[in-house]
C-alpha cells in the first residue's frame with residue numbers, strides 16, 4: 350500500500366486518503382520523506398528575500414478572533430511616512446516592499462492605488478501587497494468587481510500579492526474564527542483572478558486553533574487544485590496560530606500552536622505543484638525555522654525590518670533578521686544560502 354501511495358506522491362496525485370495515511374506516519378518517517386522530496390524539487394539551496402514589511406494601519410473594521418493586531422485607537426501612516434520607510438528599506442538593499450494593513454472604514458480602491466503609485470513614482474522596487482481580504486474591501490467600497498479592482502491595482506504597480514486571509518479554507522471553520530471575512534469561494538475567486546491577470550501570489554494556512562487534521566489536508570489539497578489550474582502560487586507558507594492578546598487564544602490551548610509535521614505534509618502533498626515551502630522565522634523563531642529546513646522547507650521568507658502582526662500576538666522573534674543571520678541559519682544545517690527575488694529568481 351505504501352508503495353502505491355509513494356507512487357502517487359511522486360506523480361503529484363496524492364489523494365485525501367493517502368494524505369491522511371501519510372499524516373499518521375511516525376514523525377521521523379514523515380520528515381525523511383519530505384526531506385527527500387525537497388532535495389528532488391529544489392536541491393540544497395535555501396532562499397530568502399531582503400524585504401521591508403510595512404503595516405500601514407492597525408485600524409480595522411474586521412473582527413477576526415485570532416487577531417491581536419487590530420486596535421481601537423490605531424495608527425494610520427501618512428504617505429510621507431510610508432515613503433520614508435520604503436527609503437530606509439532601499440538603503441538596506443531591499444528588492445521587495447511588502448504592504449498589508451487593517452481594513453480602514455471608507456478606504457477606497459483609489460487610496461490603495463495611490464499608495465502604490467506614490468511608491469512606484471519614487472522607487473523601482475517590487476511591491477508585494479494587499480491580501481485578498483483587502484482587495485475585496487477596496488472593491489466593495491468602490492462598488493467594483495474583483496477583476497476591475499485587481500486590474501486597477503496592477504496598473505498602479507501591484508507586482509504580487511500575499512495569499513494571506515486564507516486561514517483555513519473551510520467555511521465551517523471560518524464561521525468560528527473570522528465570520529466576517531471573505532468566504533472560501535471568495536478567497537479562491539480573488540486568487541484565481543489575480544493569477545489570470547498575471548499577479549502571482551503566495552498561499553498560506555493559519556493552523557493550530559480549532560481546525561482538524563482533515564481541515565488541514567483539505568486546505569492543502571485545495572491549494573494544489575488551484576495551482577493545477579493557474580500555476581500562480583510562488584510558495585506555500587504554513588503559519589502557526591499565535592495565542593496571545595486575542596479572543597481565540599483564550600479558548601485554544603497554546604500547546605496546539607506549532608506543529609512541525611504541517612510543513613512536511615505540505616511538501617509531500619504539493620510535490621510536483623509548488624516547489625517552495627516556506628518557514629516563517631517571525632512566527633517560529635530562528636531555531637525552529639532552522640529545524641524546519643530538515644522537514645521539507647527550502648525558504649525562510651524575508652528580512653522584514655519591521656513587523657507588528659505577529660509581535661502583537663506574542664511573537665518574540667524580533668522584527669528583523671539580517672542577511673548574515675539568514676546565512677548562518679542555513680549553513681548551520683549544511684545547506685546553501687541564496688538571496689532571491691519575490692518571484693524566486695536567484696540573486
Ligand code: SF4
Pocket residue numbers: 409410411412413416417418419450451452482
Ligand atoms: S486579521 Fe486583518 S481583517 Fe481580521 S481583524 Fe485583524 S487586521 Fe482586521
